Amino acid sequence: MARKNKRVILENLEVTDAGAKGKAIAKAEDGRIVFINNAVPGDIVDVQTTKKRKGFFEGSAISFSKYSEKRVEPVCPHFGTCGGCKWQNMGYEHQLFYKHKEVEQNLKRIGKIELPEFEPILGSEKQYFYRNKMEFSFSDSKWLTLDQIRSGEIIENRNALGFHIPGMWDKILDLDKCFLQADPSNAIRDFVKEKAEELNLPFFNTRNQEGLLRTLMIRTSSTQEVMVLIQFYYEDKENRELLLKAIAEEFPEITSLLYVINSKGNDTIYDQEIGLFYGRDHIFEEMEGLKFKINAKSFYQTNSEQAYELYKITRDFAGLSGNELVYDLYTGTGTIAQFVAKKAKKVVGVEAVPDAIEAAKENALLNNIDNAEFYVGDMKKVFNEAFINTHGKPDVVITDPPRDGMHADVVQQLLNLEAQRIVYVSCNSATQARDLALLDEKYKVIKVQPVDMFPQTHHVENVVLLEKR
Numbered sequence: 001m002a003r004k005n006k007r008v009i010l011e012n013l014e015v016t017d018a019g020a021k022g023k024a025i026a027k028a029e030d031g032r033i034v035f036i037n038n039a040v041p042g043d044i045v046d047v048q049t050t051k052k053r054k055g056f057f058e059g060s061a062i063s064f065s066k067y068s069e070k071r072v073e074p075v076c077p078h079f080g081t082c083g084g085c086k087w088q089n090m091g092y093e094h095q096l097f098y099k100h101k102e103v104e105q106n107l108k109r110i111g112k113i114e115l116p117e118f119e120p121i122l123g124s125e126k127q128y129f130y131r132n133k134m135e136f137s138f139s140d141s142k143w144l145t146l147d148q149i150r151s152g153e154i155i156e157n158r159n160a161l162g163f164h165i166p167g168m169w170d171k172i173l174d175l176d177k178c179f180l181q182a183d184p185s186n187a188i189r190d191f192v193k194e195k196a197e198e199l200n201l202p203f204f205n206t207r208n209q210e211g212l213l214r215t216l217m218i219r220t221s222s223t224q225e226v227m228v229l230i231q232f233y234y235e236d237k238e239n240r241e242l243l244l245k246a247i248a249e250e251f252p253e254i255t256s257l258l259y260v261i262n263s264k265g266n267d268t269i270y271d272q273e274i275g276l277f278y279g280r281d282h283i284f285e286e287m288e289g290l291k292f293k294i295n296a297k298s299f300y301q302t303n304s305e306q307a308y309e310l311y312k313i314t315r316d317f318a319g320l321s322g323n324e325l326v327y328d329l330y331t332g333t334g335t336i337a338q339f340v341a342k343k344a345k346k347v348v349g350v351e352a353v354p355d356a357i358e359a360a361k362e363n364a365l366l367n368n369i370d371n372a373e374f375y376v377g378d379m380k381k382v383f384n385e386a387f388i389n390t391h392g393k394p395d396v397v398i399t400d401p402p403r404d405g406m407h408a409d410v411v412q413q414l415l416n417l418e419a420q421r422i423v424y425v426s427c428n429s430a431t432q433a434r435d436l437a438l439l440d441e442k443y444k445v446i447k448v449q450p451v452d453m454f455p456q457t458h459h460v461e462n463v464v465l466l467e468k469r
């Protein structure tokens with residue numbers, strides 16, 4: 001194993017592409033692909049390898065003999081250390097180009113199906129401060145940069161509140177500023193850290209599982225409401241209340257101040273009881289007059305403005321006239337279902353998470369939507385003949401599965417169903433391409449529209465319209 005990964009330096013590589021997990025791509029002299037961190041297409045670089053396999057290398061650019069014209073100066077002081085925005089050093093028009101290219105290559109190479117000309121990728125109007133939800137971790141063992149270590153300076157305060165260093169479960173980057181969520185996000189995070197230190201509250205140590213403060217979640221919304229949740233490792237009522245009271249006083253714009261006492265090994269809150277310190281236990285998002293109630297555990301698309309664009313494309317591709325029975329598979333909290341309900345006879349949403357279905361039903365009531373029904377279930381199990389007999393054969397199916405795509409049994413059931421149209425929304429065009437290849441037996445791809453929901457990252461959403469042959 002050690003031999004396999006023996007580090008070498010590959011000199012003078014011309015970076016020609018970007019894609020796979022945000023890495024830049026070049027070809028080594030022996031023809032092997034090299035996946036490179038910290039480089040941009042057009043750079044000429046020397047690469048220190050970190051991984052060596054039969055068909056490829058992985059590594060980081062260590063010196064540059066030419067800088068690409070596609071480069072821009074990253075705005076964030078944490079670029080390069082923080083794993084969040086790997087493409088911040090590439091102009092936005094180039095980010096869009098490589099996202100579009102990745103979708104196209106996946107659909108062509110993996111799908112191997114007949115494709116129409118793609119719609120140009122839809123960029124996000126906001127390229128920074130577009131997220132409505134951020135989660136930060138507390139740690140008493142802050143990540144030190146190489147410069148800090150080399151300086152020999154003794155850094156006594158190792159408290160941090162920020163993001164995990166990529167690939168390091170116990171090391172947290174202490175953030176000065178993050179460009180992903182609009183104010184008051186940065187101000188709240190900074191204040192919480194300062195106040196916690198003033199109160200001498202211990203930051204968490206993941207390795208030893210000790211310390212009081214675990215995570216901070218901030219949600220902002222298009223209705224200008226703000227939700228803040230602090231996760232504690234154990235109950236220390238006096239200090240918990242001191243900290244939360246100080247936050248409430250400093251930020252009157254917070255409409256929902258929550259806490260969790262979580263003594264488990266991991267810090268997911270989904271199986272934990274949420275405590276309400278101040279305000280309501282939820283905030284609202286609004287889209288085209290529809291209201292969506294969001295609690296601490298709710299899923300909601302993290303780029304609200306671009307989610308609206310994505311949903312409009314989805315509804316447009318569905319081509320509804322008002323008479324159709326629509327299935328919305330993997331419906332989450334039923335946002336797409338409610339978004340298309342006005343234009344359909346009836347919508348049936350299916351989702352595996354019971355809480356999400358509860359929220360979908362509550363939101364439908366809130367929005368006076370009486371032609372949408374929601375059911376809990378694992379698609380692979382519930383999407384059967386009995387389900388179809390109960391709810392009817394759909395005219396249109398909208399499907400928005402997780403990154404793994406659809407289970408082969410679900411695809412087979414879609415083939416059996418023979419709905420006139422399928423609109424396939426995906427956050428992973430590789431698995432989408434695999435599923436499209438299976439659907440090709442009965443469906444032709446009519447339209448393809450990539451959408452950028454996450455500027456500065458390599459992630460890309462893709463909407464495909466299929467029609468029955």
Ligand SMILES: C[S@@+](CC[C@H](N)C(=O)[O-])C[C@H]1O[C@@H](n2cnc3c(N)ncnc32)[C@H](O)[C@@H]1O
Nearest residue numbers: 330331332335351352353377378379400401402
């Ligand atoms: C990409 S999200 C789509 C959410 C929703 N369409 C939206 O725009 O908010 C995928 C959803 O699929 C659900 N899911 C994952 N696996 C599932 C399965 N096997 N059966 C049903 N739902 C599943 C997840 O819980 C998640 O809500």
